[in-house]
Each structure stands twice: as structure tokens, then as C-alpha cells.
Amino acid sequence: MITILPARLRNIHFPRSHLIHVTHAIVKILLFKDVNECDYFFSFTENASGISVVANEALIANDFLPALEAANCPDLGAPTGVFRVLQVDDDGGQELSGKRISEISEPFAEKRFSILYISTYQTDFVLVSESKLHSAINALRQDGFEVEYDGDDEVHGYPEEEEEEEEEAIGTPLSPVDPTQFLVDTEVLVNELQCVGLNRHYRSDWVTTVLKILCYPDLMQDCSSQNHKRFCSFVVTSQDISLIADTLIVDSIDENLLMKEEDGSNLRVIQVHFSGSNVERCGIVRYISKPLSIEANINMFYLSTFMTANIIVSVNDLEKAVSILSPTEKCYFTS
Numbered sequence: 001m002i003t004i005l006p007a008r009l010r011n012i013h014f015p016r017s018h019l020i021h022v023t024h025a026i027v028k029i030l031l032f033k034d035v036n037e038c039d040y041f042f043s044f045t046e047n048a049s050g051i052s053v054v055a056n057e058a059l060i061a062n063d064f065l066p067a068l069e070a071a072n073c074p075d076l077g078a079p080t081g082v083f084r085v086l087q088v089d090d091d092g093g094q095e096l097s098g099k100r101i102s103e104i105s106e107p108f109a110e111k112r113f114s115i116l117y118i119s120t121y122q123t124d125f126v127l128v129s130e131s132k133l134h135s136a137i138n139a140l141r142q143d144g145f146e147v148e149y150d151g152d153d154e155v156h157g158y159p160e161e162e163e164e165e166e167e168e169a170i171g172t173p174l175s176p177v178d179p180t181q182f183l184v185d186t187e188v189l190v191n192e193l194q195c196v197g198l199n200r201h202y203r204s205d206w207v208t209t210v211l212k213i214l215c216y217p218d219l220m221q222d223c224s225s226q227n228h229k230r231f232c233s234f235v236v237t238s239q240d241i242s243l244i245a246d247t248l249i250v251d252s253i254d255e256n257l258l259m260k261e262e263d264g265s266n267l268r269v270i271q272v273h274f275s276g277s278n279v280e281r282c283g284i285v286r287y288i289s290k291p292l293s294i295e296a297n298i299n300m301f302y303l304s305t306f307m308t309a310n311i312i313v314s315v316n317d318l319e320k321a322v323s324i325l326s327p328t329e330k331c332y333f334t335s
Helices: 016-032 057-070 093-110 130-142 160-170 200-215 247-251 284-295 315-325
Strands: 002-014 041-047 050-056 083-088 115-119 124-129 147-149 183-198 232-237 241-246 267-274 301-304 308-314
Touching: 002 016, 002 041, 002 057, 002 124, 002 130, 016 041, 016 050, 016 057, 016 200, 041 308, 050 057, 083 130, 093 115, 093 124, 093 130, 093 284, 124 130, 130 147, 183 200, 183 247, 183 315, 200 232, 200 241, 241 247, 267 315, 284 301, 284 308, 284 315, 308 315
Parallel strands: 002 147
Antiparallel strands: 002 050, 002 083, 041 050, 041 232, 083 124, 115 124, 115 301, 183 241, 183 267, 232 241, 267 308, 301 308
């Protein structure tokens, strides 16, 4: 089942050095926004390339951007387009995460829809440009997926004739896109990760720790080294809370507040860098996920950021995954 959530989102990217300037905005989201609102959505991903945030368009425009622009933030990426969120629920759970990523991304790749993909502990989220949402829904339904709106939510603002044009365009054959033209290099990060869920009913017990993790990383024991480039992806909605992060970060949260898979195996990150923004790239998710999950039967998580794709696999599958993604060129390892 794919559910279209009512949230209208924007994404931004900025260097880790400017995290201090958006601390107030993050505190506002986690402590003062009503988490029960149906359009509540916040995603924070930090890797070696910087920080990517996805949040309600008003929060980006009124809280994040003014603070970063006032600080003359360099390398600020702030696309103006609005995204809608497709929540992907599957009874297969994490064991079939990779297969799910590949199957969901296929109709988008075939019809040239650019998407951002966010895997979490409980579910997956696909971000699609709002201007192409109708066509994207039709593409999914034509591929056999069941799509519904969350509650009474509908997409407004599209003239009837424009919708008809979009529907006709779905059946128009398109020449294939070669995603390799956007790829710059691939690296394996040194970070060892865990993927966990946080119990929403114990929010008051973990929210201050999460704030420290996101906004004050230098206060985290053993994670303050200048040589340590941490990896942290935190996603919270009105229903689910997920954290994919360094084991040291996960260990800072009371274990009684966490939800974990039984095997609990550590994960590693293969990070693919793109030339320019990842926002308007067609076919990338399918190009990466198909050879891993479908052809090689390697399970995976996938996290899109502004300029990277983060492919997260079990430690045991790392070597094989690297050989598939970088068969002809050397994939370098961070230290």
C-alpha cells in the first residue's frame, strides 16, 4: 500500500559548520510543533558531505533559510520546488527493504520521474515533485500499485485540462536515461551503523537526547573528534520515528526506548556522489537498487540527500555490494 501524506515539503543542504545557525529551528520542530498533526514530517541526514534537511515548506522558508542566509552560509542548496510524500507500507518489513526499493522505483525510472528515497526503520518514503504528483500516481497505478490519500486529503490546484495532459503523457514512450552521466565517485564510509526505531509513546524520555545528537554533536561522548565524520539519519512523522546512525550515537539512547530487529547486525554505508543536485535526477534509485537487491539478492536501505545516494548494507554484504556498484573503477574507502 502506498499512501500520499498531506505534508508539503522542501529540502535544503548546508555544511556541518553551520548547524549552529539552525539549532533553534530544529528545537522548534521537535519540542514545540504538534507531533499529532497529519502533516508533521522532519528528516535530518548528516554525512561527510554535509547536512540535508527535509521539512514543511513553511518551516524551511521561515526558520531555516533566513538563519542560514543571515549567516552567509556557503554551499547552501535550497531548491524552490515543493515535494509531496508517498509512504510505502509493506508487510515484508526490513527483510525485503531492498526488493521494495527496486520495485517502487521502477515505474518512476521508466516514466522519468525524479524522486528522493528515504528508508526508515518502520517504512519508506518517496518524495515526488508536487507538480508531477498526478502523473506519478498514475504511473504507480498502471504498474499495479495501490495508491490512496491519507484521510480526506486530495491534491488541489491543478486545472482539469492539465491533469488530462499529464495522464496522456504517462503513455508516451520516452527514450532511456543514462544515470551514470551524473555519478562522480563512490566511497565506503568508515562508519558502522545501526537502524532502530524510537517508541513514540516515550517521546518525553528520548527527545532531549535526540536534540543533543542532532544539534550538539560535540557534547556526545567519543563522537566529538574532528577526525570523526559521523553519519546520522533521523526521520520523524506523526506515526513513526527512525534513527540510522553510528553505533556510538545509537548507544547514547536508553535501550528500553529503542525498537530493534532481532539480528541487530551492524551496517555500512556506500556513498555515491553526484555532479550537482540530486533533486532532478531520473532513474538513480532504480539504477542502484536493481543490481543489488534483485540481481544479487543483497538487502539494503537507501537514503537520498541533496548531492549523494547513501546505500546501506549489512557488513557481511559490503564487499559484494561494492564490487557490483564499482565494477570498473576503484571505489575508495574513507579512514
